[in-house]
Amino acid sequence: MKLTLHIGLPSAGTPAMQSVLDAKRNQLASKGVLYSASLGRKNHTRLFMAVTDPDHIDPLRVARGFAGRQAQARLHADVLAELKAEIARSDCKRLILSAEQLAISLYHRSELVRLREFLDEVADEVSIVCHVQEQARAMLRNYIGQVMAGRTTPLTRDLELMAEADWETACLNQWPKTPQPAHKSPEVVAPAFWLDYGRLVERWEDVFGEGRVTLRPALPEDPSPKQVMDEVCTAFDLPRSIGKADPVGAPTLPSAASLTRARLLNEGFAKLITTGKIIPRRLWRILHAEASIPGPAPVAGQLAEVSARFKAMNAELIERFPDIAPALVPDDPISNWQEADPDFGFRASQYLAAYLPRIEKATQDTRREHLKAVISQRETAKEVLSPEAEQLLPPLAKANFERLRGGPFAPSNRLAKGDLTRLGADYPPAPARKLPKGSTGKVIVGCMKNEGPYILEWVAYHRAIGVDNFLIYTNGCEDGTDEILDRLQEMGVLQHRLNDDWKGQSPQQYALNQSKKEPVIRKAEWLIHIDVDEFINVRCGNGTLDDFLELVPEATNVAMTWRMFGHNGVTDLSDDLVIDQFTRCAPSFCPKPHTAWGFKTMTRNLGLYGKLSCHRPNKPDQSRLAQVAWANGSAQLLGQDLKTGGWRSSKGNIGYDLLQLNHYALRSAESFLIKRQRGRALHVDRSIGLNYWIRMDWNDHEDHSIRRNSTRVKAELDRLKQDPELAKWHDKACAWHRAKADELHKVPEFEKLYQRALTLKLTAMERVSYALALDMES
Structure with a gap:
């Protein structure tokens, strides 16, 4: 089995390409190419979570219940078994896996070795594809994503590291040395070490072998369906007869003022969290959105010093990978980066005061649900297979039972609100509704x-x-x-x-x-x-x-x-x-x-x-x-x-x-x-x-x-x-x-x-x- 492993980058159009691979899964299979569904329909997140070092506990592992060593070990075994079963069911000779987190989050050599050992179980030959974006644009997109996830430090912190001789090492020195809550995880707070594409290639080829990595150009900001399909077919060496891609559209970016507002709110959110408040991710996003205002988005031309920092290295990479040249052309420089004014006399403290009742309610609800979950998991941990299930369930189902017991996915009735076992009072007939003219x-x-x-x-x-x-x-x-x-x-x-x-x-x-x-x-x-x-x-x-x-x-x-x-x-x-x-x-x-x-x-x-x-x-x-x-x-x-x-x-x-x-x-x-x-x-x-x-x-x-x-x-x-x-x-x-x-x-x-x-x-x-x-x- 030949395997093409797509490792990102997220800002280079990876989600759009994954959408095509997902939509064309059946057509690909008819051509002998398997795009795994067992690891995820689009992004193969489970693969990433399975191969991180046990003590590299990123927000995804926490959110999905795989933070602990044993839970991650079970995930690793499950993902490998499911992928092997999926391959065995198919008649395909080629396999494509794609996870946008691989390039930006796997930074220890030990993690790449874990990944290589995993892939060796299913493939005879592995090649790596990474789509890259000009570094100033990539840094800006990464920073926006981090702020939306909770980052509190301004971008000037990252720009100060431009003077360091070894960018990658300087960035990794900023990574927290111990596990952190989601809003303080290295993926959220640390600079983008992976912007040094030369070192990225060296690191991956050190584990997978010389010549195994190919860099490809990022998609345009607003790609046409043909551009997306052409790049997918070229990057993954696919036949052109798998149909057309759906429209993608340009990403929606916050205004520069909204970005500043979000970062300032994060500072307040972080302080509230230290007092015991809980702000679920969905509420965090909603509060950011409520504080946002229209206006021009931040532009990469303000980061000309980043483009200059990587110019010589990019020239060397272009010699090896000529196709990436258009993607590494920097934006025209304008004034140096300066965080935008949040406008209209914005004060984060006033917004936080208005948000506090919802945060208080979310804290109470989350604690209540957590308690219910703990009780439920303790109860399900005691369950054993019934005699009938012992006879009926195949070995794989019995193994699933053991994994579910006491785990975060064990079924329970803890979300039920009110007493649904009793019949409430009848609803009276609803009055007839008169429709507006021309409406059905x-x-x-x-x-x-x-x-x-x-x-x-x-x-x-x-x-x-x-x-x-x-x-x-x-x-x-x-x-x-x-x-x-x-x-x-x-x-x-x-x-x-x-x-x-x-x-x-x-x-x-x-x-x-x-x-x-x-x-x-x-x-x-x-x-x-x-x-x-x-x-x-x-x-x-x-x-x-x-x-x-x-x-x-x-x-x-x-x-x-x-x-x-x-x-x-x-x-x-x-x-x-x-x-x-x-x-x-x-x-x-x-x-x-x-x-x-x-x-x-x-x-x-x-x-x-x-x-x-x-x-x-x-x-x-x-x-x-x-x-x-x-x-x-x-x-x-x-x-x-x-x-x-x-x-x-x-x-x-x-x-x-x-x-x-x-x-x-x-x-x-x-x-x-x-x-x-x-x-x-x-x-x-x-x-x-x-x-x-x-x-x-x-x-x-x-x-x-x-x-x-x-x-x-x-x-x-x-x-x-x-x-x-x-x-x-x-x-x-x-x-x-x-x-x-x-x-x-x-x-x-x-x-x-x-x-x-x-x-x-x-x-x-x-x-x-x-x-x-x-x-x-x-």
């Missing part, structure tokens, strides 16, 4: 196949919480789904489109692409893409979407995180309300497996994204990214999180206190049997079997909160069923599913699956362990 309001676009018995409840429910219109696509239906939807269209309730002639990789994505042409979508205020087994559960005010949206008026997108509901012991098909039948679900804290905290999106229809996809809008308009504001289901704004990608909530941005997406992937056992027979809407090439049941049958905790809607849903359902034609087709759909279930019970393959599924009794941690093993094998 809040619109759900969905896809269905043979979902007849469940359509009316789903429509009635979402009408009751404030959805105004629906656009539903169907393909291959036999159970009366089309007739039900056609009748609802005749009644003016929704729009129905046949999708039998879909093209491409999935009927769902084809439908979403086609929906953009529809007036009901073009005139929508908000767009929501969910499936018929997903119910938006609003838990504030009167339980309507407007009640939630009033809490986040700035939001342009809401990440509606799944809560997975199992079959709840219900075996037979029933025409009772889904929201009443299935009340047992996954733990509220369930960061693994990846499906547990998936989300769907409610998107304000402002044209900020060019494509509507299954979980979220994609292809953002780079020129309008500043207008994008994502919120979670706890009505918390997420800063930069999710703006350009991602469809799963994380420990850092999870929140579904006020809005969650109840996901009834199975419903009853017989409903699962019928779903198993017909396949899936989005993933047409994936079968639904026992593994699907294991992933989705969560019955660990009770959540009755959605049932506060039952009375008004039944009232709306009764109104719909007053139409005789609609009621007739609903009854026919129920009869079709009853007959299909009876038919499948008589098929040995399906009856065996049905009986086996009902006998499975797994704890939450056993289920997570098994699901993680299935993810590695698929």
